[in-house]
Amino acid sequence: MSYLEEFQERVNKIEKGGQAKYHQKNEQHGKLFVRERLKRLFDQDIDIEDAFFANCMDGSLPSDGVVTGIGKINGQSVCVMANDSTVKAGSWGKRTVEKILRIQETAEKLEVPMIYLVDSAGARITDQVEMFPGRRGAGRIFHNQIKLSGRVPQVCLLFGPSAAGGAYIPAFCDIVIMVDGNASMYLGSPRMAEKVIGEKVTLEEMGGANMHCSVSGVGDVLVKSEQEAIEYTQKYLNYFPANFRKKPNVKTPKDSKKLEKRITDLIPENQNAPFNMHDLITHIIDEDSFCEIKKKFAPEIITGLARMQGKSIGIIANQPRMKGGVLFPDSADKAAKFMQLCDAFNIPLLFLVDVPGFMIGTKVERAGIIRHGAKMLAAMSEATVPKISVIVRKAYGAGLYAMAGPGFEPDCCLALPTAQIAVMGPEAAVNAVYANKIQELPEAERPPFIKEKQEEYKENIDIYRLASEMVIDAVIEPEQLREELIKRYSIYDSKNVTFTERKHGVYPV
Amino acid sequence: MELKASMAGSVWKITATHGEAVEEGQDVVILESMKMEIPIIAESSGTIKEMKVAEGDFVNEGDIIAIIE
Numbered sequence A: 001m002s003y004l005e006e007f008q009e010r011v012n013k014i015e016k017g018g019q020a021k022y023h024q025k026n027e028q029h030g031k032l033f034v035r036e037r038l039k040r041l042f043d044q045d046i047d048i049e050d051a052f053f054a055n056c057m058d059g060s061l062p063s064d065g066v067v068t069g070i071g072k073i074n075g076q077s078v079c080v081m082a083n084d085s086t087v088k089a090g091s092w093g094k095r096t097v098e099k100i101l102r103i104q105e106t107a108e109k110l111e112v113p114m115i116y117l118v119d120s121a122g123a124r125i126t127d128q129v130e131m132f133p134g135r136r137g138a139g140r141i142f143h144n145q146i147k148l149s150g151r152v153p154q155v156c157l158l159f160g161p162s163a164a165g166g167a168y169i170p171a172f173c174d175i176v177i178m179v180d181g182n183a184s185m186y187l188g189s190p191r192m193a194e195k196v197i198g199e200k201v202t203l204e205e206m207g208g209a210n211m212h213c214s215v216s217g218v219g220d221v222l223v224k225s226e227q228e229a230i231e232y233t234q235k236y237l238n239y240f241p242a243n244f245r246k247k248p249n250v251k252t253p254k255d256s257k258k259l260e261k262r263i264t265d266l267i268p269e270n271q272n273a274p275f276n277m278h279d280l281i282t283h284i285i286d287e288d289s290f291c292e293i294k295k296k297f298a299p300e301i302i303t304g305l306a307r308m309q310g311k312s313i314g315i316i317a318n319q320p321r322m323k324g325g326v327l328f329p330d331s332a333d334k335a336a337k338f339m340q341l342c343d344a345f346n347i348p349l350l351f352l353v354d355v356p357g358f359m360i361g362t363k364v365e366r367a368g369i370i371r372h373g374a375k376m377l378a379a380m381s382e383a384t385v386p387k388i389s390v391i392v393r394k395a396y397g398a399g400l401y402a403m404a405g406p407g408f409e410p411d412c413c414l415a416l417p418t419a420q421i422a423v424m425g426p427e428a429a430v431n432a433v434y435a436n437k438i439q440e441l442p443e444a445e446r447p448p449f450i451k452e453k454q455e456e457y458k459e460n461i462d463i464y465r466l467a468s469e470m471v472i473d474a475v476i477e478p479e480q481l482r483e484e485l486i487k488r489y490s491i492y493d494s495k496n497v498t499f500t501e502r503k504h505g506v507y508p509v
Numbered sequence B: 001m002e003l004k005a006s007m008a009g010s011v012w013k014i015t016a017t018h019g020e021a022v023e024e025g026q027d028v029v030i031l032e033s034m035k036m037e038i039p040i041i042a043e044s045s046g047t048i049k050e051m052k053v054a055e056g057d058f059v060n061e062g063d064i065i066a067i068i069e
Helices: A003-015 A020-028 A034-041 A094-110 A125-131 A137-149 A164-171 A190-197 A201-207 A210-216 A226-237 A277-282 A329-344 A362-366 A369-380 A399-403 A424-441 A443-460 A464-467 A479-492
Strands: A066-073 A076-083 A114-120 A154-163 A175-179 A185-187 A221-223 A291-292 A302-308 A311-318 A347-354 A387-396 A410-413 A421-422 B003-004 B009-014 B027-033 B036-041 B046-051 B064-068
Touching: A003 A302, A003 A387, A034 A066, A034 A076, A034 A114, A034 A154, A034 A226, A034 A369, A066 A094, A076 A094, A076 A464, A094 A137, A114 A164, A125 B064, A137 A164, A137 B027, A154 A226, A154 A362, A154 A410, A175 A210, A175 A226, A185 A201, A190 A201, A201 A210, A221 A410, A226 A291, A277 A311, A277 A347, A277 A479, A302 A479, A302 B064, A311 A329, A311 A410, A311 B046, A329 A369, A362 A369, A387 A399, A387 A479, A410 A464, A410 A479, A421 A464, B027 B064
Parallel strands: A076 A114, A114 A154, A154 A175, A154 A185, A175 A221, A311 A347, A347 A387, A387 A410, A387 A421
Antiparallel strands: A066 A076, A291 A302, A302 A311, B003 B064, B009 B027, B027 B036, B046 B064
């Protein structure tokens, strides 16, 4: 055999990945081969691949079960690591880990996004001494991720299992996209759970994609297929710069989508009646530009990326249609991470406020709503990107604070004429202040008394009174909101602020 | 399918009765909590087989409100 023939034979063998039976098994589950995934993810195939020959002296472990390299998405170079589940179920050996470490370190040097295509059973226990505990062991993958966090975007596409320690790869990414039915995350498998703690549970219940995207919040986006996961990634990255030093690219501006109902007709005057906040978002952003994150998790707060006149913005909006738009521990947690994400990559923030406050009661107090709420306030307060707060309707209690109220240095706090800012709503306030007095009154006199006091209260918190006191910066005609926001973001673009000087804050996590 | 309360509150209005067909996304019950109207929405289309609550009842988060089949 000539040198060239030997080379070609080796390349052909490695490119095929593991045994045919594993390819067939993947196909049955709607899973693509790792090299096909990369072909679809990149504008054109992978541009550079290193350590293709990793572990080639062992004929059964092509590329040691992981592809690492660089390709382009939307014209931007990105680093990628992609498990090959046809090679020992995508498990990690010594060289697998070293390959992952090297591509992460490349992403750090080049300051380009790092993408993880995860489909792995975890560590090869037989190789543990070489790949688990040491300086260049698997722990360092997470160390590198933590270091990369906020420097470059990190995205995880979860196509299969992400087990035990491996489950921390998604945990340290900015966003985790999970394929329903195939993707899973868990520290111990159902089999292990039964043996060790005696719990009988299915994989789907314990660590399935739907569970993680709606209950635990470890997953962000639930998709039906690998193709959908890939398309979401391409769309998502469009809103981001390559690294924290840059601003996101400006895309072709589009008008907003024309809806049947005007903003004025959309927002009920009765502060307690629900409406769909998504309709207001549609009114003010470029058509079809909304990229929602954590749609199924804590839906009482909406978080998503969008464009206004082609420029990226991050939207945090209360959703009165779900749980009244009240803030819960999970909603605060969701909003906190999203604000950190946008602030890290210079994406301005927009708060659309219609919030009755934080939830009260035993259940949420025991769940630590105070520290979760504090986390949201801290993330919002620390964000130094342009921040605009729009009071759509009510902004009660600490809800005002958490949604970038005037005390937290938003660049401006705007109000629609339907806005109402107060410690609490009129009903609750009158009850709190006049409880004893109401009790003393004969029953017949109570309703007129309550009504009178509520009217007095409403006058006291009237939005023009607050405008007169300069609590808010402007009252905006609802149909002019989009134009006003576009103008202001364009002017605030030159904002250059350092929050404060210190090593880092002590986070109320 | 069990329709559960999304948060603690009292049952303010029942908008679909026993035996009635409901569409996905339709309000079945409206709770009152934190002074807000909280619609509890059918997650899939079907018929109300059983209504477990009456107007004025207190429900906790996760309590079953109705069974839809």
